[in-house]
Amino acid sequence: xxxxxxxxxxxxxxxxxxxxxxxxxxxxxxxxxxxxxxxxxxxxxxxxxxxxxxxxxxxxxxxxxxxxxxxxxxxxxxxxxxxxxxxxxxxxxxxxxxxxxxxxxxxxxxxxxxxxxxxxxxxxxxxxxxxxxxxxxxxxxxxxxxxxxxxxxxxxxxxxxxxxxxxxxxxxxxxxxxxxxxxxxxxxxxxxxxxxxxxxxxxxxxxxxxxxxxxxxxxxxxxxxxxxxxxxxxxxxxxxxxxxxxxxxxxxxxxxxxxxxxxxxxxxxxxxxxxxxxxxxxxxxxxxxxxxxxxxxxxxxxxxxxxxxxxxxxxxxxxxxxxxxxxxxxxxxxxxxxxxxxxxxxxxxxxxxxxxxxxxxxxxxxxxxxxxxxxxxxxxxxxxxxxxxxxxxxxxxxxxxxxxxxxxxxxxxxxxxxxxxxxxxxxxx
Amino acid sequence: xxxxxxxxxxxxxxxxxxxxxxxxxxxxxxxxxxxxxxxxxxxxxxxxxxxxxxxxxxxxxxxxxxxxxxxxxxxxxxxxxxxxxxxxxxxxxxxxxxxxxxxxxxxxxxxxxxxxxxxxxxxxxxxxxxxxxxxxxxxxxxxxxxxxxxxxxxxxxxxxxxxxxxxxxxxxxxxxxxxxxxxxxxxxxxxxxxxxxxxxxxxxxxxxxxxxxxxxxxxxxxxxxxxxxxxxxxxxxxxxxxxxxxxxxxxxxxxxxxxxxxxxxxxxxxxxxxxxxxxxxxxxxxxxxxxxxxxxxxxxxxxxxxxxxxxxxxxxxxxxxxxxxxxxxxxxxxxxxxxxxxxxxxxxxxxxxxxxxxxxxxxxxxxxxxxxxxxxxxxxxxxxxxxxxxxxxxxxxxxxxxxxxxxxxxxxxxxxxxxxxxxxxxxxx
Numbered sequence: 015x016x017x018x019x020x021x022x023x024x025x026x027x028x029x030x031x032x033x034x035x036x037x038x039x040x041x042x043x044x045x046x047x048x049x050x051x052x053x054x055x056x057x058x059x060x061x062x063x064x065x066x067x068x069x070x071x072x073x074x075x076x077x078x079x080x081x082x083x084x085x086x087x088x089x090x091x092x093x094x095x096x097x098x099x100x101x102x103x104x105x106x107x108x109x110x111x112x113x114x115x116x117x118x119x120x121x122x123x124x125x126x127x128x129x130x131x132x133x134x135x136x137x138x139x140x141x142x143x144x145x146x147x148x149x150x151x152x153x154x155x156x157x158x159x160x161x162x163x164x165x166x167x168x169x170x171x172x173x174x175x176x177x178x179x180x181x182x183x184x185x186x187x188x189x190x191x192x193x194x195x196x197x198x199x200x201x202x203x204x205x206x207x208x209x210x211x212x213x214x215x216x217x218x219x220x221x222x223x224x225x226x227x228x229x230x231x232x233x234x235x236x237x238x239x240x241x242x243x244x245x246x247x248x249x250x251x252x253x254x255x256x257x258x259x260x261x262x263x264x265x266x267x268x269x270x271x272x273x274x275x276x277x278x279x280x281x282x283x284x285x286x287x288x289x290x291x292x293x294x295x296x297x298x299x300x301x302x303x304x305x306x307x308x309x310x311x312x313x314x315x316x317x318x319x320x321x322x323x324x325x326x327x328x329x330x331x332x333x334x335x336x337x338x339x340x341x342x343x344x345x346x347x348x349x350x351x352x353x354x355x356x357x358x359x360x361x362x363x364x365x366x367x368x369x370x371x372x373x374x375x376x377x378x379x380x381x382x383x384x385x386x387x388x389x390x391x392x393x394x395x396x397x398x399x400x401x402x403x404x405x406x407x408x409x410x411x412x413x414x415x416x417x418x419x420x421x422x423x424x425x426x427x428x429x430x431x432x433x434x435x436x437x438x439x440x441x442x443x
Numbered sequence: 444x445x446x447x448x449x450x451x452x453x454x455x456x457x458x459x460x461x462x463x464x465x466x467x468x469x470x471x472x473x474x475x476x477x478x479x480x481x482x483x484x485x486x487x488x489x490x491x492x493x494x495x496x497x498x499x500x501x502x503x504x505x506x507x508x509x510x511x512x513x514x515x516x517x518x519x520x521x522x523x524x525x526x527x528x529x530x531x532x533x534x535x536x537x538x539x540x541x542x543x544x545x546x547x548x549x550x551x552x553x554x555x556x557x558x559x560x561x562x563x564x565x566x567x568x569x570x571x572x573x574x575x576x577x578x579x580x581x582x583x584x585x586x587x588x589x590x591x592x593x594x595x596x597x598x599x600x601x602x603x604x605x606x607x608x609x610x611x612x613x614x615x616x617x618x619x620x621x622x623x624x625x626x627x628x629x630x631x632x633x634x635x636x637x638x639x640x641x642x643x644x645x646x647x648x649x650x651x652x653x654x655x656x657x658x659x660x661x662x663x664x665x666x667x668x669x670x671x672x673x674x675x676x677x678x679x680x681x682x683x684x685x686x687x688x689x690x691x692x693x694x695x696x697x698x699x700x701x702x703x704x705x706x707x708x709x710x711x712x713x714x715x716x717x718x719x720x721x722x723x724x725x726x727x728x729x730x731x732x733x734x735x736x737x738x739x740x741x742x743x744x745x746x747x748x749x750x751x752x753x754x755x756x757x758x759x760x761x762x763x764x765x766x767x768x769x770x771x772x773x774x775x776x777x778x779x780x781x782x783x784x785x786x787x788x789x790x791x792x793x794x795x796x797x798x799x800x801x802x803x804x805x806x807x808x809x810x811x812x813x814x815x816x817x818x819x820x821x822x823x824x825x826x827x828x829x830x831x832x833x834x835x836x837x838x839x840x841x842x843x844x845x846x847x848x849x850x851x852x853x854x855x856x857x858x859x860x861x862x863x864x865x866x867x868x869x870x871x872x
């Protein structure tokens with residue numbers, strides 16, 4: 015394979031002609047494929063269908079403490095659901111509050127509450143001149159949308175395979191009291207699929223923030239979402255609440271999780287794990303906000319999964335569907351782009367995304383070309399705050415939703431777009 | 444019956460002796476009864492049990508537009524759920540957004556959003572020196588808790604059987620731009636069971652608020668919650684969105700509803716009805732807040748109820764259980780307290796509460812005495828902002844939850860407490 019950067023202008027022009035031809039042929043196919051969002055596929059949804067049967071008109075709908083799950087009440091969630099989500103989150107049930115169907119909503123509410131009421135007695139953020147969040151990049155667009163929506167200034171922090179650049183995080187957090195939070199997807203990160211190293215987690219737990227109301231927003235969205243069954247092929251993440259406690263910073267973290275990509279997206283249950291002091295602070299808010307979340311759905315989840323072992327067994331079924339998709343995309347990238355020097359990509363062992371780095375200034379073009387050829391990808395820039403990727407190079411590939419035969423076509427379209435955009439860039443230099 | 448106020452001191456003393464004896468006997472029974480909250484009873488929950496069977500592993504879980512309800516998406520709610528909740532709310536589905544399990548949460552979010560982001564382009568309330576709400580009293584304690592939590596000043600407005608005193612509402616709303624809202628339970632009001640008259644609704648729709656972001660918080664919690672099946676024994680409420688539109692005030696109202704007391708409290712679905720301009724404003728927020736609410740539960744509700752006729756048929760079953768409880772409590776009050784001049788009460792044709800007015804300064808004492816005798820009632824004062832009933836006279840009776848034989852005992856305890864507290868008050872004068 016010859017690197018594109020080492021090609022002569024003539025070679026590049028000849029290549030462009032060939033690629034133009036390929037691209038035109040693809041467009042003529044009139045494809046309509048979607049690699050944009052981390053949505054489970056129909057096959058994945060089907061493996062949870064038995065959940066529809068675990069509660070019936072003849073089921074005893076009381077939880078283990080005898081409370082009727084059909085009626086009002088039980089703010090924190092039923093004990094067996096707290097235990098199950100506690101196991102998934104690797105924390106004691108006493109550190110868990112069960113919410114409704116969306117952990118994103120819990121994160122939104124957490125920021126919203128901090129704006130209007132402050133964190134554990136500190137000044138409400140809406141009364142401050144400036145509030146800032148650190149944003150490891152590339153990251154999750156919906157996180158960035160929340161902080162943007164509340165007018166919070168976002169500061170990019172570069173990611174590495176070990177996690178965010180902790181030198182920068184430590185410096186900024188310890189110096190600037192306006193920094194109130196950092197968005198983290200610590201395991202199988204969105205979009206790179208990186209898992210924070212033990213050292214990174216320990217450095218997080220030992221932060222010395224200038225702001226007493228600084229919190230780590232630890233979105234453990236993919237805690238049990240491995241692609242490989244063998245433990246040696248899985249990433250391991252140190253438990254952050256425990257580490258924060260050990261470091262004398264018990265209140266510094268909010269940990270979010272949900273069953274959205276375990277059972278049914280949109281009909282799962284979400285949970286927050288935090289210190290008792292944080293949870294007590296939050297309870298003052300929830301008590302005013304609602305009379306309680308959907309306990310029948312909590313019961314449904316517990317009856318279906320039973321315990322962590324049940325969850326792991328279920329996740330293996332997800333992995334069996336997802337793994338070939340990831341491997342096919344990665345093989346296509348390797349086969350078509352390997353050695354060309356026009357892109358790099360991650361090969362995660364879990365989660366929902368592959369992150370692709372194009373030549374600088376090509377991401378927007380690649381995504382636009384793919385779209386024109388009938389393949390919708392996550393908008394270029396989406397993985398950065400304000401949608402602004404400074405190098406215009408990061409593209410999030412979401413292989414989960416399309417059936418594998420469609421995904422294969424989409425991957426072929428994608429590599430042609432990458433090649434063409436790269437050639438055009440090099441020709442323009 | 445001799446009025447207590449016309450009794451001599453000696454008569455009152457003799458009566459007190461007798462009542463002390465009765466009260467002691469009641470206490471000795473060691474009762475544990477709960478008339479505190481508007482919770483449906485077990486019998487009521489049982490009538491919805493078939494809802495647990497309408498979705499099963501063999502059900503097609505797509506909504507009528509073909510969207511898979513198991514996956515992410517469909518922010519507004521599935522069309523058939525918008526239609527059903529639209530029918531219950533008496534508005535077109537296009538004016539409806541379906542939410543999660545709690546209309547209280549929708550109201551909370553509505554206030555919270557107004558604090559942080561303002562209403563349709565107006566200044567966020569958190570940037571204002573003062574925000575005020577009008578609170579028809581007695582009213583719903585959870586409404587008042589929300590506005591109190593956000594530091595909103597609450598102003599009492601007296602209720603009558605026609606609704607809030609509209610002379611006061613019109614005057615205050617037109618004069619004071621700090622007044623941003625009014626809490627209303629317009630049908631079978633909480634706690635009095637009053638339904639706003641046609642004139643009241645029309646005067647609401649024709650308000651000329653000084654604040655452009657003034658909104659009527661129309662909590663239509665009991666829209667189909669009649670106690671009697673015959674239409675002539677039901678209250679009728681004019682539809683407010685329509686009236687506001689006619690009056691040239693299309694954006695002035697948020698209308699809230701839910702199925703909490705139709706299907707299962709805590710596992711129902713909630714909805715907001717408002718003008719297109721309001722809904723568009725709110726969608727900007729929801730889009731950041733969540734990827735969508737629980738569509739499977741929406742589908743479950745539609746499959747169970749089918750349409751408004753199905754809802755009405757179902758509500759008759761609720762009424763058959765609730766009606767005897769209300770009638771028994773009212774009969775007990777009439778038999779034991781009628782003509783004594785020591786209390787007045789409402790006799791609603793729907794909803795969940797009976798409102799009791801004791802002699803001034805007796806409510807707290809009556810509730811405390813009942814509690815000591817093993818009967819928990821809604822805390823005295825709860826029906827007023829800040830928990831402060833200026834005359835200490837209003838008590839909310841919630842007859843729904845206890846089985847009727849327990850309710851009968853509780854009612855007997857209550858009347859003894861009313862008598863005893865009244866005698867003590869008169870003796871102390």
